[in-house]
Structure formats: C-alpha cells, structure tokens
Amino acid sequence: MSKNHHKALAYGKGSVLAYRTYLSSLTGVKEISESSFQGRSNILFAANVEVTVAGEAFRSSFSEGDNSLVVATDSMKNFIQRHLGTFEGTTMEGFLDYTARTFLDKYDQISSVELKGDLLSFEQMDRTKAEERSASQLVFKQSNNEQSQATIQIQRTDSEYEVTKQQSSLKDLQLIKVQGNSFSGFVRDEYTTLPEDSNRPLFIYLNIHWTYEHDHEALGDQPLKYVAAEQIRDLAASIFDQTETKSIQHLIYVIGCKVLTTFPQLLHVTFESQNHTWDLIVDDIPNSEGKVYTEPRPPYGFQLFTVTREDAAREQAKQQSAESAQ
C-alpha cells in the first residue's frame, strides 16, 4: 500500500482580525441578470485572516529549539493588520495577494506562505433624512449568514513568486426550496427504507469554491473579470428556483455549469453540499397546500463535485440542440 501523506512543517496565526474603514470601493463588475449586485462600498472591510508559513529553514526550530529564524506569530499578526492600512485594492483576494508577496519580500527564510481570509459581513442599514430613505453611510449591521472567503498560497522559486493555490469561496449558504424537488429511482434493496419522493422540500447547505484561469483576474484590479461571492449566491438561488431538482447531485452540477457559462474567466467550480431536508410532521392541513415539517435528525448526507469547463461546454451544447429541435 502506498503511503501518500505530506510531511508537515509549518506554523502561523489564526483569527487575525483587521477592520478597515474606507477601503476603495469595488465598482465596475460585470452585472448579470440573476443578481442585483453592482459592487461593494467597502466603507467597512472586515477580515478574519489565517496565515501559514513553511520552509526548511524552520526545521531546526522544531528539532533544536533554534529560534534564530523564527518570525513570531505575534509579528505576523501585526504585519497583516498594518498591511490592511497600506492596501490600495478593493477585494479580499487582492489584499491576501498583496500581503503574501510583501511577506515573502520581507522574510527570505520563508519559502511559502498561505493566507486565508473570511470577509466578515456588515450590511448597510437604511436611514431616513428629510423624508428620503437611503442606505446609511455610517451604520452597519453585522450579519452572520453565509460568508465569502479567499485563499492564496504563494511559493518562492529561484527567480520569482509562484501562485500555487488560488481559490475564492462562498461558505455555508443555506437554501430551502419548499417544493419542486424529487428523489427517486435510487437503488432499492434489503437496506432501503427511504420511500421514493416525487415532491419534497429540499434544504441544502452549500460551500462553493471557484478558481480563475488566470490568477491575477481574481484580485479585482480588473473589476470586469472579478466574480463576487454575492453573484455566485444569487446565481445558485436562481438556478435552484428554476430547476425541477432530481437530486442534490444534479442540482449542483447544473449550478456549476451556469456559473462557468456566465463567467468564462473561471477554470472550475467545486461544490460541497449537505442535505438538511426537513422531516414531514403534518401532511394534510384542510383547505391548504401547507404542511408542517421539523428539523431532520442526524446523520446528514453530503456531495462533492468539481464542474469543469468541459462539463459546461457539453451542457451548453446539449441545451442548444434541445432548443433547435423545438
């Protein structure tokens, strides 16, 4: 049996919080019909960052207790927070790229650095002034719903810095569709107790990760190429609404294809989904199509799938031939 685990040699700092006011706003993104998203004011840019650094130079800090090359994780925290003050871009992806590169510039002994940042969500509240209601430029509500996240890993090579991982994510989007979902035709054998269902409510949790063909297009410097987590969220919800779902497997595939045809600058999109569909309690409410449900008991099911450009192209060709046959 082959053993295929990487040997670990790294250290870093988690939960580095940095709240920046009046970062440059993100404007000029490509607008799509499924989303009202036009940009982010960035009046508040709130980040929770994790930094991980690696390099053979740190081996002796583990084996000998030799701290002579060790950058204290406390200093890493300061580095991240102060660089949010000098950052001139508009996105988390851009901030992490900027900080990772300046970090490698500063510390020769570090051979690779990975930064992961959650963009903490603060929503603009309404205000009324002289009978006119508009978005407050001062008051925000912290929102603990789905979150956007970015990850970048940059490696030092002999001549340059190489981006070895770049990913943008939307985490923990929880969507319920109250009807228009079936699940049937699955294996029936002596272990099967689940009935076929032609119309179930479907409650799913989604993590969605997308990767650009060209890493630099993730940064937001060319806003027309930037894909915002808000747009991915709205696309996913719109497809869910429009699709008579056969399974979560099929739903995430269709969402992935739509994401890739809408944003051709993306290389692939990966889904982690969970099934949290409610249990039925009251089926027959007189004179109503309503029902009563409750939280399902554990365990829960999950799906993992990466949709590629080839998948999206095949799906688009299938749709076009179906349309021309009509």
Ligand SMILES: O=c1[nH]c(=O)c2[nH]c(=O)[nH]c2[nH]1
């Ligand atoms: O969308 C679903 N996919 C499954 O694989 C599955 N399995 C299950 O019990 N319910 C569901 N639902």
